[in-house]
Amino acid sequence: MMNDKVIIVNNLVKKFGQFVANNDLTFSVNRGEIFGFLGANGAGKTTALRILCGLSSPTSGEAIVAGYNVAKNPERVKRHIGYMCQRFSLYEDLTIEENIRLYGGIYGLSKSDIVSGTENLLDKLYFREYRHRIIGDLPLGMRQKLAFSVAVFHKPEIVFLDEPTGGVDPITRRQFWEMIYETAANGITVFVTTHYMDEAEYCDRISIMSEGRIVAIDTPKGLKTEYNSWSVEEVFIRIARPDKTN
């Protein structure tokens, strides 16, 4: 299989004043992968993700997303990506349909595509009866699923998920990951940051960040073998907090 790289990062640095949030990051992500971007809180994950989305500009280094240089052509990049952040920002005072219509329109989908896409989505998620409810009235788990669905509605090449499963129960999390699998199976690359180490097991490859640097990058299995651990969580502890292990 030709490994078509949708994300290429070389020596990416992001400083806030004197503080170095991202220190010389170099990695790449293949098309169709589920790539887990792990790290403790404050390690720099969100900062890096925001750069890749074109929400923030790098201090130095380069990042190519979907074939475009993020620093030079952020707007081009944005046409090919989707994004879902921690707060799952859909408009709380709009209905599902209204949210989809807005984003579908922004991404240039035709009216008929939007309509049919909406129906499909509602069916798939069994949300038909909720179609006229405003987002704010829906439970957290549904909002999360909806936010994700909207993020991939326009079938981007890559979808970026920033800690998407915060505060949700384990069953919903499971279901959510099933949606991610399906998405990846359809050829959309998934770039997800998380600090839930068990989710790491679901990814094709993962990288671990610590204090601004990438300290490990491999498949979950490969890391577990390398660090002689049962779980990614253990790998993480060994890498990030070597003093904690005996």
Place this chain on the structure above:
Amino acid sequence: MRTILYLVRKEFTQIFRNRFISRAIFGIPLVQMIILVPAVTFEIDNIKLCVIDKDMTSESRDLVSRLQGSEFFLISHTTFSEQEADDLLHKNRCDLILNIPRGFSNDIMTENRAKVMVIANAINASSAQLSWAYISGVLRDFNADLVMDNLSVKSIGTLPTIKITNRFWYNPTLNYKYYMLPGILVILVTAIGLLLAGLNVVKEKEMGTIEQLNVTPIRKYQFIIAKLVPFLVIGLVDLAFGLLLGKILFDIPFAGSLGLLFFFAVLYLIAVLGLALFLSTLSSTQQQYLFVVFFILLIFILMSGIFTPAESMPLWAQKFNLVNPAAYFMRVIRMIMLKGSGFIDILPDIRGLAIIALTTVSLAIWRYRKRV
């Protein structure tokens, strides 16, 4: 373009779904018209007058009865004691004291200057001045009639008299409501622009939905236009509603062109909305925004000449008003509504406001970053 339409549609949906705001849009002008307009008057009548008549002659009584008959005054007390009158003034039981001394009529007969003393409670300086103007008007008329009566004594031909008449154009009865109502409409429109629109944008910032938009391919100008348009429309609708209410409730005149007024209103709203957008980029929470905007709104409105003419302000204030959009609208709305001024007449104001609008919108565009 399509994107803008989608965005604008979303804005309107949100606005009308917000019960609070949709009620406020029509509620506020209603309240302002019904409650504010009747209150904001500088006209005074029923000035409480305390009369000290130490003369008690037919002339002095004549003068007093004139005052009694005047619609401006209400004779609340009569006394012989200055002390008592002073006390009444001190206690706010009367506003004005007229002291007619003994010898008043005598002086008139012998053609000496008959003196009367007027004492006013001048804490409210403008009321005091107005009261003084009214009472001296009555005294002046009384004086003129006395002179007429004394015709037999002096041949009037040797005393040249300049006859002064005066008229008030455009508002012959000097109805204050006609003056203040446009002013209140300016406040209304400004508040919608600065408060409603700005808070809306800052709220998106606070909620994080702005980031979701920033990650899409939408262009800066599309976002800005989509934020401007709904509030522009609402501002104009409210202006129209306010004018309608004004007509129905107070029969305010509208001498000029409605189209011209709305044209200028559009320009004004653009200037104000641009400012709101610019300020919203500087605030991260709604509270911060509110505080800053409240401060600015207060200054703009007070300096705009809503109560008193802007031209009487000191030079530095007038220079300030060159950049105060409210001052322009305040001036123009009164010109169009009351005098029927036309396009040429307001051209300098159009120019000035256009520059401001250009500046604020440019600032907003410059400061709004899709990328940090």
Place this chain on the structure above:
Amino acid sequence: MPGLIKPTDMKRFLGFVKKEFIHIFRDLRTLIILFGIPAAQIIIFGYAVRTDIKNASIAVYDLSGDEVTRDLTDRLSSSEFFILREMIDSYDKVDEIFKSSKVKAVIIFDEEFGRRLISEGSASVEIIADGSEPNVANMVTNYTRAIIAEYNQDLNKSPGEGLILIEPEVRMYYNPNLESQFMFVPGIITIVLMLICALMTSITITREKEFGTMEVLLVSPLKPIHIILGKVTPYFFLSLVDLIIILLLSWLVFGLPVKGSLLLLMLITMLYILLALSLGILISTISKTMQQAMFISLAGLMLPIIIFSGFIFPIEYMPPIYNWISTVIPARWFVTIIKNIMVKGTGITYIWKETLILSGMTILFIVVSAKRFRIRLQ
């Protein structure tokens, strides 16, 4: 009750108050509201807003052009009230010149003015004022009349006789120089204090509610009463500071001293502050979000105060129903008290009625807001 506070409670309480103070001072924008607004208002009302006219533009339409009219025109243009903007030459120009707002009034001298005055004994002059600004129109007309009348008098000056038989003299009590500060400084104090206490208090309490930190506080060892007192204390002191600043500024900048007892002023102000604070607390019990609290405070509180306190527009001259309504607005009583103390220098004897009313209202509001707050907690 404060007397029963244990030492540890007091320490916690003070810590809480300190945190509130830090919050306030950290945010520049809050400081803008707290100190910027009074300062701005004083400057604007003190220097910018003029109820008097100065340099009002006028135009003259002189149909005679003789010595008398030229004299009169001179007098008018050299007066400090007027600036002669234009000499117009046709009646049509009057409408034009008004429409473009070039002048406030046009003075029209009749034909053969001088000749008529001498040989026929009278000549006419007409003042046409732009009525779209009533106040200005009135003043311009009055001043023009006065100037022309003075000229007339000068023409006829001869000892012992004249057209003036009655000479009124006027004394403006309490405010001889007719300065507008006397009206607005009390008004500014009233508004600013209400703004700080009610608006800010209601916002700061509602914010904790909205962000859920209120529950955290309620679960802490701090008793609810301490939380409220803690939130409210900084604003109490800040209001006093603001009062002092305003008084100082008005004294330094305008020479407006406090004629009466400063102590009395401070005491009654503290009463008013308590009232405003309890109003703020009350509003916070009614509002679910900060937006609502802001709206209620501004529209529901500030606006009525501005109108009904009589600070810009005299209440006495509003439709009677407004007078009735203003009796329930605390600000109205407070403004009266301040004006009396500051400007007239009266003691408690003159204002006991208002003070009593104010005290009554304060107690009422404190009780109501305390009750509501307790209910909210359950």
